[in-house]
Amino acid sequence: MTALLEVDNLCKHFGGVYAVNECSFTAAEGQVTGLIGPNGAGKSTAIDLISGFKVPDSGTVVFDGAATLRRSWLPGLPAAWSPPHRLSRRGLIRTFQTPREWPALTVLENLLLAHFQPGRERFWWSMWGPNRAEREGDEEERKRARAILDEFGLLELRNERAGNLSGGQKRLLEFARIRMAEPRLVILDEPMGGVNPVLGERMAAAVLGFAPNGTSVIIVEHNLPFIERVTDAVVVMAEGRVITEGPFDTLRSNQAVVDAYLGEMPSYDDLDS
Amino acid sequence: MHQALLTLGFGLVGAAILSLSALAFTLEYSVTNVANLSHGEILTVGAYAAYLVQQHGGGVLVSGLAAAAAGGALALAVHNGVVDRFVRRGIGGLPTFIATLGVSLVIQNILVIIFGASNLGYQIPQGAPRTIGPFLWTDTEIQIMVSAVVITALLYVIIQHTRFGKSLRAVSQNRSLASVSGINAHRVAALTWLLAGLIAGYAGFILAESVGTFSPYSGFTFFLITLTAAVAGGLGKAVGTLVGGVIVGISLEFFGGYVSASYNLAFAFGILALVILFRPRGLFVGGRRSVFE
Amino acid sequence: MIAYVVSIFTEGAIFAIMALGLNIIWGWSGDFDLAYYGYVALGVYMTLVLTVGPAQSPTEYILGLSLPFPVAVILAMLSAMLLALIVGAIALRHLRGIYFSIVTLGAVYVLYIFAGQFVPLFNGFNGVSGLFNPMSDVLPLDFNTYPYFYLGLCLVVLVVVVVLVTRLSGSRFGMALRSLREDERAAAAFGRNIYATKLKAYVLGAALAGLGGGLFAGYLSAFNISAWSPTETITLYAAILIGGRGSTRGVLVGILVMYMGLQEATRYLPEVAGHASYAPAFRVIITGVALVLFIRFRPQGIIPERRTRDGDPSETGGTTVSAEPAVIAPAFGSGAT
Numbered sequence: 023m024t025a026l027l028e029v030d031n032l033c034k035h036f037g038g039v040y041a042v043n044e045c046s047f048t049a050a051e052g053q054v055t056g057l058i059g060p061n062g063a064g065k066s067t068a069i070d071l072i073s074g075f076k077v078p079d080s081g082t083v084v085f086d087g088a089a090t091l092r093r094s095w096l097p098g099l100p101a102a103w104s105p106p107h108r109l110s111r112r113g114l115i116r117t118f119q120t121p122r123e124w125p126a127l128t129v130l131e132n133l134l135l136a137h138f139q140p141g142r143e144r145f146w147w148s149m150w151g152p153n154r155a156e157r158e159g160d161e162e163e164r165k166r167a168r169a170i171l172d173e174f175g176l177l178e179l180r181n182e183r184a185g186n187l188s189g190g191q192k193r194l195l196e197f198a199r200i201r202m203a204e205p206r207l208v209i210l211d212e213p214m215g216g217v218n219p220v221l222g223e224r225m226a227a228a229v230l231g232f233a234p235n236g237t238s239v240i241i242v243e244h245n246l247p248f249i250e251r252v253t254d255a256v257v258v259m260a261e262g263r264v265i266t267e268g269p270f271d272t273l274r275s276n277q278a279v280v281d282a283y284l285g286e287m288p289s290y291d292d293l294d295s
Numbered sequence: 296m297h298q299a300l301l302t303l304g305f306g307l308v309g310a311a312i313l314s315l316s317a318l319a320f321t322l323e324y325s326v327t328n329v330a331n332l333s334h335g336e337i338l339t340v341g342a343y344a345a346y347l348v349q350q351h352g353g354g355v356l357v358s359g360l361a362a363a364a365a366g367g368a369l370a371l372a373v374h375n376g377v378v379d380r381f382v383r384r385g386i387g388g389l390p391t392f393i394a395t396l397g398v399s400l401v402i403q404n405i406l407v408i409i410f411g412a413s414n415l416g417y418q419i420p421q422g423a424p425r426t427i428g429p430f431l432w433t434d435t436e437i438q439i440m441v442s443a444v445v446i447t448a449l450l451y452v453i454i455q456h457t458r459f460g461k462s463l464r465a466v467s468q469n470r471s472l473a474s475v476s477g478i479n480a481h482r483v484a485a486l487t488w489l490l491a492g493l494i495a496g497y498a499g500f501i502l503a504e505s506v507g508t509f510s511p512y513s514g515f516t517f518f519l520i521t522l523t524a525a526v527a528g529g530l531g532k533a534v535g536t537l538v539g540g541v542i543v544g545i546s547l548e549f550f551g552g553y554v555s556a557s558y559n560l561a562f563a564f565g566i567l568a569l570v571i572l573f574r575p576r577g578l579f580v581g582g583r584r585s586v587f588e
Numbered sequence: 589m590i591a592y593v594v595s596i597f598t599e600g601a602i603f604a605i606m607a608l609g610l611n612i613i614w615g616w617s618g619d620f621d622l623a624y625y626g627y628v629a630l631g632v633y634m635t636l637v638l639t640v641g642p643a644q645s646p647t648e649y650i651l652g653l654s655l656p657f658p659v660a661v662i663l664a665m666l667s668a669m670l671l672a673l674i675v676g677a678i679a680l681r682h683l684r685g686i687y688f689s690i691v692t693l694g695a696v697y698v699l700y701i702f703a704g705q706f707v708p709l710f711n712g713f714n715g716v717s718g719l720f721n722p723m724s725d726v727l728p729l730d731f732n733t734y735p736y737f738y739l740g741l742c743l744v745v746l747v748v749v750v751v752l753v754t755r756l757s758g759s760r761f762g763m764a765l766r767s768l769r770e771d772e773r774a775a776a777a778f779g780r781n782i783y784a785t786k787l788k789a790y791v792l793g794a795a796l797a798g799l800g801g802g803l804f805a806g807y808l809s810a811f812n813i814s815a816w817s818p819t820e821t822i823t824l825y826a827a828i829l830i831g832g833r834g835s836t837r838g839v840l841v842g843i844l845v846m847y848m849g850l851q852e853a854t855r856y857l858p859e860v861a862g863h864a865s866y867a868p869a870f871r872v873i874i875t876g877v878a879l880v881l882f883i884r885f886r887p888q889g890i891i892p893e894r895r896t897r898d899g900d901p902s903e904t905g906g907t908t909v910s911a912e913p914a915v916i917a918p919a920f921g922s923g924a925t
Contacts, residue, residue: 124774134763145792168898390887394884397878564695571687
C-alpha cells in the first residue's frame with residue numbers, strides 16, 4: 023500500500039499560539055483516512071495548509087510523489103507553497119465545513135464547473151471554440167453529469183438554482199461535484215455537519231463510493247460512529263499534534279486518545295440507540 | 296526649520312477637521328459595518344445649514360450648532376431610512392455601500408437644485424493671524440482646533456463612561472451577541488449615527504470656515520481624504536482613526552506646502568492604496584489580508 | 589426633432605457598449621469597480637490625441653498624431669486595457685468587497701487629478717478638442733447626413749459587441765467567472781486561478797470601456813475634466829442594476845430606461861429664468877433613488893440573469909435553452925459581499 027499524502031512536521035502559528043505543531047501523518051492510496059480530535063485540535067488548520075488555503079511556517083507535504091511546492095518564477099528565490107488551484111489541478115480537492123455551492127448557478131452547471139478543464143475555460147477558446155455545445159460543455163459531459171446526479175438522487179433538481187437546495191441536498195451536491203472532478207484525493211471537512219442524521223447511511227455510502235472510483239479520502243468529522251463506519255484508518259490530533267494513527271478499533275484502548283477526549287469517547291452502540 | 300513648523304501649524308488645523316470627520320465615519324462603520332459613502336454629504340449639509348443661519352444674522356456659535364443639528368438629522372435619516380432597513384433585511388455590506396453612494400448623489404443634487412452648483416462662502420471675519428510659539432494661527436483656526444479637542448474629549452467620555460457608550464462598544468464588537476444580551480442594537484446604531492452626524496455636520500462647518508468656500512461637491516471630495524484617514528487608522532477603531540486623521544492631515548499639509556497642493560488628493564489616495572495593500576487592518580494592526588483570510 | 593432622436597440613440601448605443609463592459613466586471617466577475625469611468629475617459633482622451641494632430645501653443649498634450657479614426661479607437665482600447673491591467677493587477681491581488689471599491693475609486697481620482705492638473709498630459713483643465721466628424725473626409729457625407737452615418741456606425745459596433753458578449757456569456761469562460769462571483773473559495777478548490785481569471789475579466793471590461801470612449805470621442809469632438817467625473821460610473825451601475833445584473837438583455841434594457849427614457853422624461857422640465865437647467869440634477873437624483881430602491885426591492889433587476897435549462901435526457905439527448913428563468917437569482921450572491 024503506497025502513501026498518497028505524506029505530511030511531515032507541519033507547523034503553523036497564529037500570534038503566539040501554535041494551531042498546528044509538528045504535525046506528521048500519511049494517508050494511503052485507495053483508503054478512507056479519518057482525521058479526528060477534540061475541538062481546537064488543529065484539524066481545520068491542518069487541512070487548510072494541506073490544500074493550500076493557508077501557508078505553513080515550516081514543514082512539507084508530499085502529494086502523489088511530489089512536494090506541494092511551486093517553483094518560483096524568479097530563479098534564485100525559494101519555492102513557494104502551492105496555491106489551492108494548483109493542488110486542485112494536481113488532483114487534491116477539498117470541501118468546506120459549510121457547503122460551498124455556487125448558489126445562483128443551476129445544479130447541473132455546478133457539476134459541469136466542478137470538472138475543471140483548463141483549455142476550455144481559456145478566453146480565446148470560449149470565444150472562437152469549435153461549436154456552441156463544446157464551448158458550453160459538450161453532450162458527453164452532460165451525460166456523465168446527469169448519471170452522477172441520478173446516483174445522488176438530484177437528477178430532478180438539475181435545473182434548480184443550487185442556492186435553493188436544502189442543507190442535505192447541498193452536501194449531496196458537493197459529493198456529486200467531487201465525483202465529477204475525479205480527483206486523486208479528496209479532503210472532506212465535516213461532511214455530516216448540519217445534515218439530518220436520517221441521511222447518515224446515504225452519506226456513508228457516498229463516502230465509501232469514492233475509493234472504487236479512484237479517489238482516496240481524508241475525512242474530518244466529529245461524528246465518531248460515522249468515522250468508525252467509513253474509515254480504514256484514523257489519525258488522531260490533539261493540541262496541534264498527531265497523537266496516534268491506526269485502525270479505529272485500536273483507539274478505544276489507547277490511553278492518549280481517551281485522555282484527549284477526556285474519556286468521553288462514546289461507543290457506536292451508545293449513540294445508535 | 297521655521298517654515299516646517301509653520302506648515303506643521305497649518306497641518307494641525309487640517310488634522311483637527313479631518314480627525315472629527317474620520318471619527319464620525321468610523322463610528323458609523325463600527326455599529327453597522329457599512330462604509331457610508333454619503334458621509335461627505337453630511338459635512339456638506341452642515342456647511343449649508345450654517346450658511347443659512349448666517350444669512351439670517353446668526354453668529355459663529357449658532358452657526359456651528361445649526362451645522363451639527365443638520366448633520367445629525369441627516370445622518371439619522373440616512374440610517375433609519377436606508378441603512379437600517381438594509382441591515383434588517385440582511386443585505387450585505389457591499390450592496391448597502393452601493394446604496395449609500397446613491398444617497399450621496401441624491402443629496403448632492405438636491406443641494407445643486409436649491410443652492411446652485413457654484414461656490415459659496417461665509418462672512419465670518421477670520422481675525423488677524425497671531426504668533427503662538429513657532430506657529431501662526433488666526434482666531435478662527437484656534438477656535439477650530441480647540442473645539443475639535445473638546446469634542447474628541449467629550450466623545451471619549453461618552454464612549455468610555457456612559458451606559459450608552461457601553462452598549463455602543465458592545466454593538467460594534469458583536470452586533471448579534473449584543474442583541475441577544477438585551478441591547479436594542481437598532482436603537483444604539485441609530486443613536487450612534489445621530490452622534491456621528493452631529494460631529495460630521497460641525498466638521499463640515501469648520502471645513503468650510505477654514506477653506507473659505509464650499510459647494511455641493513466639497514463634502515464628497517473631503518470624504519475621500521476622510522476615507523484615507525479612517526482606513527489608515529483601522530476602520531471602526533476610534534483611537535486609531537483619531538491618530539490616522541492627525542497623521543494624514545499633517546502629511547497632506549506638508550505635501551501641499553513642499554510639493555504641490557493641486558495633487559493633494561492624489562497623494563492621499565497614494566497613502567490609502569499603500570495602507571490597504573500592505574496594512575489592510577490599519578497602520579496600527581499588523582497582518583496582511585489574503586483573499587482567503 | 590429628428591436630429592435630437594438621432595443624438596439620443598447614438599449616445600444610447602455608446603453607453604450600452606460601456607455598460608456591457610462594466611457588466612463583465614461587476615455582473616459576471618462580481619467586482620464593484622469604481623475606476624471604470626476612468627477607462628472610458630482614457631479612451632476618449634487617447635482617441636482625441638491620436639487624431640487631432642500636433643498641439644498648437646498654448647495648448648499642450650501628448651502624442652498629437654493624425655491617425656485614421658478606427659486605428660485611434662483601437663489604440664485607445666489598448667491603452668485602457670493597459671491601465672486596467674496595472675490597476676487590476678494591484679487591486680485584485682488581495683482585495684475584495686469595499687476595499688477593492690475604495691482602491692479603484694482612488695485610482696480613478698488620481699487619473700482625474702492628473703488629467704485636470706498636469707497640463708502636458710491632456711492639456712489640463714481645458715482638455716483636448718478638434719475631432720470633428722471623424723472619417724467624414726474619406727466618406728461622401730455632408731453636414732446633414734453625417735449624424736446618421738455615426739449613429740449607424742455606433743449601432744453596428746454595438747451589435748458586434750452584443751454578439752461577442754452573448755457568445756462569451758454562455759461559454760465556459762463566462763460560467764467560470766460566475767463561479768468566482770458566487771463563491772471564490774469553491775472556485776479555487778475546483779482548480780480555478782481566481783486572480784488570473786478575474787484580471788482577464790477586468791481587462792476585457794476595460795477594453796469595452798476604451799471602445800465606448802473612442803466612439804464617444806467622435807461624438808463629442810472635445811473632452812475635458814468638466815465633461816466627466818469619477819462618479820459617473822454610478823449611472824452605468826444604475827443602468828445595469830435596474831436592467832438585470834449579469835444579463836446582456838437586461839443591461840440593454842437598463843440603458844434604454846436609465847439613459848434614453850430618463851433623458852426624454854426630464855426634457856420638458858420647466859426652466860427657471862436665471863437658473864441653469866434643473867434637468868441634469870434631476871436625472872442624477874432619480875438615478876440615485878432608483879439605485880437604492882432596486883437594491884432593496886428587486887436586486888435581480890427587470891430581466892434577471894438567465895441560466896440555461898437542461899432538457900429531458902430521455903428525449904433526443906439534445907440541450908434546450910428555455911427563456912424562463914429557472915428561479916429568480918439572488919443578485920448578490922455570497923461571493924459579492
